[in-house]
Amino acid sequence: DTEVTQTPKHLVMGMTNKKSLKCEQHMGHRAMYWYKQKAKKPPELMFVYSYEKLSINESVPSRFSPECPNSSLLNLHLHALQPEDSALYLCASSRWDNSNEKLFFGSGTQLSVL
Amino acid sequence: AQKVTQAQTEISVVEKEDVTLDCVYETRDTTYYLFWYKQPPSGELVFLIRRNSFDEQNEISGRYSWNFQKSTSSFNFTITASQVVDSAVYFCALRGVGANSKLTFGKGITLSVRP
Numbered sequence: 001d002t003e004v005t006q007t008p009k010h011l012v013m014g015m016t017n018k019k020s021l022k023c024e025q026h027m028g029h030r031a032m033y034w035y036k037q038k039a040k041k042p043p044e045l046m047f048v049y050s051y052e053k054l055s056i057n058e059s060v061p062s063r064f065s066p067e068c069p070n071s072s073l074l075n076l077h078l079h080a081l082q083p084e085d086s087a088l089y090l091c092a093s094s095r096w097d098n099s100n101e102k103l104f105f106g107s108g109t110q111l112s113v114l
Numbered sequence: 115a116q117k118v119t120q121a122q123t124e125i126s127v128v129e130k131e132d133v134t135l136d137c138v139y140e141t142r143d144t145t146y147y148l149f150w151y152k153q154p155p156s157g158e159l160v161f162l163i164r165r166n167s168f169d170e171q172n173e174i175s176g177r178y179s180w181n182f183q184k185s186t187s188s189f190n191f192t193i194t195a196s197q198v199v200d201s202a203v204y205f206c207a208l209r210g211v212g213a214n215s216k217l218t219f220g221k222g223i224t225l226s227v228r229p
Contacts, residue, residue, distance in 0.1 A: 058216075090158075092159075099212070100209075103217065
């Protein structure tokens with residue numbers, strides 16, 4: 001099983017809503033990542049969790065709140081988003097947060113903020 | 115600082131043609147890792163290859179081949195006898211060593227393979 005599963009696949013939310021994106025992997029990976037990808041742009045790193053602890057926060061606004069409840073799950077809680085936050089949100093995992101590790105990506109959640 | 119340049123933005127070929135996707139990188143690290151990922155319309159990034167800076171051997175995997183030239187800081191990707199299923203965005207990426215090193219992506223190349 002070499003899958004990273006993300007739900008939902010699509011999400012439309014208003015600026016006052018609270019929603020959560022979910023990511024799950026059962027490969028025993030100990031590093032998990034959130035990336036944001038705007039159309040026709042490369043992915044941009046948001047957060048890295050290593051052994052369920054937040055190790056990197058790329059100065060992401062507080063309206064995005066990550067959570068890693070256990071080694072298989074990664075959530076991204078969304079609150080009071082702006083229309084410019086509309087993007088594809090990709091989750092990834094790797095065995096460890098090590099330079100040579102390849103990242104396995106999910107299919108993403110396409111988020112639209114109205 | 116790290117930088118990955120994919121100068122080609124869009125390439126269109128006819129099926130069965132060979133196509134080369136260029137990647138040039140900049141880094142001050144002496145040890146680093148280079149990657150290629152494929153992003154089909156479905157959205158997920160699919161890992162294709164990882165190469166470390168000490169290994170300049172070229173690699174072939176089926177119709178895919180990679181040419182790593184450290185002297186010119188390039189890591190080019192060639193698809194032989196392209197197929198429609200190869201249509202996707204292809205990203206070259208670089209990661210240095212260190213606890214907080216992150217994967218730096220190029221801007222991506224959109225490859226369209228026409229039947």
